[in-house]
Amino acid sequence: MQTPRGIARIADLANFDAIIDVRSPAEFADDHIPGAINCPVLDNEQRAQVGTIYKQVSAFEARKLGAAMVAENIARHLYKHFQDKPKDWRPLLYCWRGGQRSGSFTTWMRMIGWDACQLEGGYKVFRRHVIDRIEALPxxxxxxxxxxxxxxxxxxxxxxxxxxxxxxxxxxxxxxxxxxxxxxxxxxxxxxxxxxxxxxxxxxxxxxxxxxxxxxxxxxxxxxxxxxxxxxxxxxxxxxxxxxxxxxxxxxxxxxxxxxxxxxxxxxxxxxxxxxxxxxxxxxxxxxxxxxxxxxxxxxxxxxxxxxxxxxxxxxxxxxxxxxxxxxxxxxxxxxxxxxxxxxxxxxxxx
Missing domain, CATH: 3.40.50 (Rossmann fold)
Known part of the structure; x- marks a missing residue:
């Protein structure tokens, strides 16, 4: 089955110029795809803050604050890390499950003109891949x-x-x-x-x-x-x-x-x-x-x-x-x- 445009799978990892982990620094430190760089759209404190509001107030209030934080962090990363990248540069982005965190960053990169892709299933799918390979290879x-x-x-x-x-x-x-x-x-x-x-x-x-x-x-x-x-x-x-x-x-x-x-x-x-x-x-x-x-x-x-x-x-x-x-x-x-x-x-x- 053909992969949808802007979506990549584990088998495609070698086809990208960079792998960008947009999860929090704590998640990245725990484990990440080899060679990935960390450009978090929410840092450790922000992620905890948004999670608390989600549980104690409402999903809407959490998304409203989270969106502002994500936009600010994406802008900072674009200024700091990617201004020198040419139009044909091709990054792969992932978060925990391939959801909103990596999706938002991927959308902005594609709007700029890069052929950015989001890892289907995110780190969760990569983790499953690691477990399966450790079982199959020995x-x-x-x-x-x-x-x-x-x-x-x-x-x-x-x-x-x-x-x-x-x-x-x-x-x-x-x-x-x-x-x-x-x-x-x-x-x-x-x-x-x-x-x-x-x-x-x-x-x-x-x-x-x-x-x-x-x-x-x-x-x-x-x-x-x-x-x-x-x-x-x-x-x-x-x-x-x-x-x-x-x-x-x-x-x-x-x-x-x-x-x-x-x-x-x-x-x-x-x-x-x-x-x-x-x-x-x-x-x-x-x-x-x-x-x-x-x-x-x-x-x-x-x-x-x-x-x-x-x-x-x-x-x-x-x-x-x-x-x-x-x-x-x-x-x-x-x-x-x-x-x-x-x-x-x-x-x-x-x-």
Whole structure:
């Protein structure tokens, strides 16, 4: 069926010179179509104000005030962002459901003379598209799951694989978290669940099905982010490689990779308290004393021996069905040269 004039669909996204999200800044921050710019026709406060009037007074009064605000904001955006655009410039605009907010802006742009279009169904339809793609894509891909105890350099191995041209899905990078209870990154907030899934969908869509996709073994949650069920189930049924590094090499690696934990003792102690469901109060108190003393080598050694390794041994065989047959990747050290060599051998063996 032919799309009505001035209306576009998800399949048409690549046909536009710009994608303009006219929702509020808060909606845009929560998630948006990749590459979109935010030109809100109602800001956060205005949207709340109009919504309150709609509920407490009447729809007419809300539309009357909203229309004045929308007109003023559209005029400001036209002055600020679009005066340099030529007549053949073609923008796509969207709001939550493809309704009045994007419709009003699209109408003004078409009156000016641009071939502006409104996304049918708005962000709501895009969100449905993301969910459907995350469900459909994992079964079409061959994942190779990189397993290994904490501190064995799995993420660095993924980096080395990527540098040598392999397909890599870095879930921790997308989630902005290192995965463990200590994995929150300093000064960096995790994305919303929706934004994570949008980025994940975009990444999955780029992979060639005929080539393996290397991905680190993960639990169902990375910090506050939930790994979508279709992906985690596919990963847990996939072939595995097992990274093996010495205890000393792992401690040295953790001391470098988590050095920032020593900068804020109170924060580190709060993170240790998050392990209360796994360990006794006496053990946690001992670890917090090591944190207070700045004794990270002994603290990380205790984490490895008493928390990470026992947890790893329990979880891998349980969660990853093909872990027993995993290809071993033995690393004498975790230097860039060793990781690069291991990556090269994996690519040669598995592609």
């Amino acid at each position: 079964p079409t891909l061959r994942f190779v799951v990189v397993c290994g105890a904490t501190g064995s350099g799995k993420t660095r191995l993924l980096d080395a694989l990527s540098e040598q041209g392999a397909q890599v899905l870095d879930l921790e990078g997308l989630a902005k978290h290192k995965g463990s209870v200590l994995g929150r990154l300093p000064g960096i907030d995790q994305p919303s669940q929706k934004a994570f899934e949008t980025a994940l969908c975009e990444q999955l869509s780029r992979f060639a099905p005929e080539r393996p996709v290397f991905v680190e073994a993960e639990s169902r949650k990375i910090g506050v982010i939930q790994v979508p069920e279709p992906l985690i189930e596919r990963m847990r049924a996939s072939e595995c490689v097992a990274v093996e590094a010495s205890r000393d090499a792992r401690i040295d690696f953790l001391l470098g990779d988590y050095a920032y934990l020593g900068d804020d003792v109170e924060d580190l102690q709060q993170r240790i308290d998050c392990l209360r469901s796994f360990h006794s109060n006496a053990t946690l108190d001992e670890w917090k004393q090591l944190a207070a003393a700045g004794n990270l080598p002994e603290l990380f050694a205790a984490f490895i021996d008493q928390h990470y390794d026992p947890l790893y041994k329990r979880s891998q065989n349980k969660n990853y069905g093909r872990f027993a047959d995993a290809r071993p990747v033995v690393l004498n050290d975790l230097s860039p040269a060793s990781l690069a060599a291991a990556a090269g051998e994996l690519i040669k063996a598995l592609t």
